[in-house]
Amino acid sequence: MASSLTRNGKDTAKEQYRVLADTLAARGIDVEAVKDRLKRQAVETPSWGYGNSGTRFRVFGQPGVPRNPFEKFEDAAQVHRYTGICPSVAIHIPWDKVDDFGALRQHAERLGLRIGAINPNVFQDEDYKLGSMCHPDARVRRKATDHMLECIEIAKTTGSSILSLWFADGTNYPGQDDFRERKHRMEEVLGEVYRALPPGMRMMLEYKPFEPAFYATDLFDWGISLLMCQKLGPQAQVLVDLGHHLQGTNVEQIVATLLDEGRLGGFHFNDRKYADDDLIVGSINPYQLFLIFCELVAAEQSSDATRRAGAQAVAYMLDQSHNIERKIPAMIRSVLNVHTALAKALLVDRAALRERQQAGDIVGANSLLVEAYETDVRPLLAQVREELGCPAPADPLGAFLASGYLERIAEARKEGVAAGWG
Numbered sequence: 001m002a003s004s005l006t007r008n009g010k011d012t013a014k015e016q017y018r019v020l021a022d023t024l025a026a027r028g029i030d031v032e033a034v035k036d037r038l039k040r041q042a043v044e045t046p047s048w049g050y051g052n053s054g055t056r057f058r059v060f061g062q063p064g065v066p067r068n069p070f071e072k073f074e075d076a077a078q079v080h081r082y083t084g085i086c087p088s089v090a091i092h093i094p095w096d097k098v099d100d101f102g103a104l105r106q107h108a109e110r111l112g113l114r115i116g117a118i119n120p121n122v123f124q125d126e127d128y129k130l131g132s133m134c135h136p137d138a139r140v141r142r143k144a145t146d147h148m149l150e151c152i153e154i155a156k157t158t159g160s161s162i163l164s165l166w167f168a169d170g171t172n173y174p175g176q177d178d179f180r181e182r183k184h185r186m187e188e189v190l191g192e193v194y195r196a197l198p199p200g201m202r203m204m205l206e207y208k209p210f211e212p213a214f215y216a217t218d219l220f221d222w223g224i225s226l227l228m229c230q231k232l233g234p235q236a237q238v239l240v241d242l243g244h245h246l247q248g249t250n251v252e253q254i255v256a257t258l259l260d261e262g263r264l265g266g267f268h269f270n271d272r273k274y275a276d277d278d279l280i281v282g283s284i285n286p287y288q289l290f291l292i293f294c295e296l297v298a299a300e301q302s303s304d305a306t307r308r309a310g311a312q313a314v315a316y317m318l319d320q321s322h323n324i325e326r327k328i329p330a331m332i333r334s335v336l337n338v339h340t341a342l343a344k345a346l347l348v349d350r351a352a353l354r355e356r357q358q359a360g361d362i363v364g365a366n367s368l369l370v371e372a373y374e375t376d377v378r379p380l381l382a383q384v385r386e387e388l389g390c391p392a393p394a395d396p397l398g399a400f401l402a403s404g405y406l407e408r409i410a411e412a413r414k415e416g417v418a419a420g421w422g
């Protein structure tokens with residue numbers, strides 16, 4: 001659907017921006033500073049979000065889906081082109097295993113991209129039926145450890161600075177294994193991997209309450225991830241995947257707590273209605289996304305330099321599987337939603353908020369958030385994309401759909417096997 005911005009043409013978009021900028025300036029907002037922050041935002045897209053995926057019932061293939069990691073980067077370059085803020089792509093090993101990672105890196109760079117977080121896969125092998133790092137058999141733990149060490153080597157070649165870890169480890173029945181022993185095995189394996197990290201590389205530890213394990217998961221919540229990180233050392237940080245919480249969890253409070261402890265490594269953005277649904281971020285609960293960004297902006301603007309630096313180093317990544325929706329458009333929509341949530345969070349009058357908090361003005365304090373959230377930031381983001389040099393600043397998704405790219409890849413990638421869940 002064309003937005004009002006495109007319907008009325010470029011000049012109208014400019015006019016709408018001028019009106020908004022004046023309104024914001026009158027509210028005491030430094031519009032240039034807001035734009036600078038929005039231009040500095042980076043969102044990493046996941047290579048696996050470009051391949052076919054599905055549920056355990058069915059994977060519905062799509063035309064033109066990449067057949068190899070090189071083509072995934074070509075699709076990711078489209079997302080970056082139209083949004084202006086997606087310069088890197090996370091890869092998953094072995095889904096994205098290639099003979100020559102140096103060549104993949106060059107390919108990415110030629111497209112104006114870089115290779116981002118490396119995600120080892122220690123859940124899709126027969127050996128991992130009882131777990132990987134917590135497996136009762138030392139041979140399997142060794143295999144999982146070696147795979148993670150191999151991923152650190154790959155990261156050195158690709159120039160990646162994040163080793164992103166998610167484990168399917170857990171048990172399905174009470175009594176199946178010993179909780180404390182599994183925890184000890186986890187500490188040992190993670191310790192060995194941690195010690196192999198070169199300086200400057202961060203390990204990010206993801207948690208998830210259930211699935212595929214249905215009784216107990218070894219890294220089950222942010223508390224256990226934080227505990228592990230604290231035992232490991234400063235290069236270990238927690239990764240918050242928005243779909244990895246039980247219903248009703250206050251995710252923004254977790255974010256604030258981790259930021260305050262200097263242990264928020266990054267995000268896997270997505271959205272969900274029920275569990276780990278991996279839907280387009282901001283499609284179900286955009287208000288939660290906004291509140292999360294409010295915490296990030298607050299930490300970035302904190303008077304404490306360490307907190308500021310920690311917030312500025314947060315890695316913003318998407319982790320989504322677009323099962324039935326077209327992949328590149330879904331990715332573009334996701335990135336736009338992230339940018340929108342950040343833009344709104346940047347409009348919160350933090351000084352006034354503080355005053356009202358101190359005064360116990362509950363409704364007044366809340367109103368400042370509501371006012372920011374209700375602001376239509378589309379003209380501001382269009383202006384930001386224009387300044388970033390995007391080809392269709394007012395309507396990136398519409399312009400991508402009209403570009404003919406989807407038709408071209410459907411034709412060009414007819415032969416061969418599409419990448420997807422193996």
Ligand code: RM4
Pocket residue numbers: 119166206208241268276319
């Ligand atoms: C998990 C988790 C991981 C992702 C895998 C494929 O649920 O979110 O980040 O790598 O799925």
Ligand code: MN
Pocket residue numbers: 166206241268319
């Ligand atoms: Mn994830």
Ligand code: MN
Pocket residue numbers: 241243244276319
């Ligand atoms: Mn997940």
